[in-house]
Amino acid sequence: MQYFSQGTGLIIWALLLLAGIIGTGLAFRFSSRREWTGQAMVPTVLMALGLLFFAITFDFPSEQVGPALIPRIWIVCLIAICLGLTYFTAIGKADKDPKAGRIGFVLLGIAVMVAYFIAMQTIGYFISSFIFLALIMYLLSWRKPLTLILVPAGWLLFSYLVFYKLLYIQLPLGFWENYL
């Protein structure tokens, strides 16, 4: 296990675990248990994460009550429970996956949040927040132009007064920092 605890060994181990996750997903997706795919994937990913962390613990100093002891206890318990969950899922005793809602819409929301996070570092908090709020409101079907401007503007004023001026939080200004 020591080989997999760092460097190339760890990368190989991570790739093997990734293959395991994909394999499990495919196995469920193309079997009679396809309606349980999501229910199986959550414990599988948790197990893979546990196994990755378990391998890393072999890089820690080996002591009887050392830094590896508690993580290993949690990981072993997590893997045991996830195995149980996967087993119940595989035999169809678990709840089926929930009906797919607007997952694409959620993913779009997550993508907008990530873009907002990146934009904050380049164009600064204030401009990116304005665009973010207006965009998310628009995505949530809000079409009144005045509100689409007033709500983000109101939030900016609030965050400027409360966080920037009152609480002295240095909000990221992006490239504007060079000009202010």
Added chain:
Amino acid sequence: MDFFESLTLGFSVLLGWKPILIIIIGVIVGILAGAMPGLSPSTAVALLVPFSYTMSPTLALILLTSIYIASNYGGSITAVLINTPGTPSAAVTALDGYPLTKKGQAGKGLGTALVASTVGGAIGVAILILFAVPLAKVALKFSPADYFALALFGLATVASMGRGNTLKALAAILFGLMIKNIGIDPISGVSRFTFGSDQLYDGFTLIPALIGLFAVSVVFVKMESWTGAPRVMEKVDNKLPSLAEFMKIKMTILRSSVIGTVIGIFPGAGATIAAFISYDMAKKASKTPEEFGKGSLEGVAAAEGANSSSVGGALVPLLALGIPGSATDAVLLGAFMLHDLVPGPLLFQDNPDIVYGIFCSLILANIIMLLIGLYGNRFFIKVVSVPEAIMYPLILAIAVIGSFAVSGSLFDVAACIGFGVIGWIFKRYGFPVAPIVLGIVLGKMVEENFRRAVMMDGFTIFFTDKLAFIVLLISFLSFVWPLYKSWKHHKAKQG
């Protein structure tokens, strides 16, 4: 310092306009947050923690605990008016509250909920003061083995949060515990699971993780089922229950308040379980059980008395032992840490002004909640009617700025978004997120005390230390019992 001197000290903290204003703001924000479907008390407190950074620790905690206590009443507003509980525990209130609205007696439903919440809250605080102070004194003598056992007990009972799926709740706890292992080992100083990232040396910052799991995930969940249909509020009449009607339900309010407080003391039990048990007992004790579910004032009183009083109960283990009894308590623990305070017996010794200030502010918050609730329902209904297309983007904006404000780090914002996604996935597949938070919060306490106990006295300490042994035994039973129950349930279903 004796008890009454301490209480006087607590009230002296509240002298002046600032603490009173903070309590009023906390109560209004708490009622509003509780009333908004999807925003639980824990979400509300997590979102408001960033606003308390520059306040003194006492004022910050007064604000957050006022929000906590008022949000439980707030949950009843939408439960009564639109059959959509603002908080999980208000689901029980809706059983009788909404039928009252259908009968055109919404005012009676809201009035009963308000009075029951106030009385319940007050009884909960009284029991909190009576229990927490002596418990903290006893806890001063606890050894690391005892603390380990108590923290483990807290985690084991949280398994009940799975609501029928103990394995998923346990997986969530262990995931939280595993996440807590990221960073520098508190005892040996070895860096663990940081993958060479400096930002992970202190592990994930608690508040951004909480905001992500509780607030951001809620928005993602809402987006998945987004229809854009506006909420329709019923018109509210102002007719409160008569004095005679209140007298009829006084015993129900008292009984449910005591039940709620006692259940609240047990980690993991929480307001929802308290409300269900209290409702069930009120129905059994009622002279008119057939009215339950059809608009019974007793039903509303039982649910609200119990869920509000559970706040006081849940604060007992948090303040006296440093063990959060509920998800909101875990967020409060994060707020304590943010102000460099550690809840537990030493807090009573070193910062009595803070502890007794919280006690006294909770008493005052209940009175203010009664006054605001009596005259402010129309206002709350107006605010809660804010379109979701405006409310949810604002929640995301608060989440982002709140996460950033903790330490001025964009890494925390990324962590908040990441935890939001994890929370959404967990909720989607029926994994509760509150146990993750409790795992993160209690992880350090469990590990440090376990290793200290073993290093000092060896593994046998858990058998020779009587308190630790008994608590561990109870923890084991509370861990195994839900598993046994679900196995039995499964067998019965098969049979």
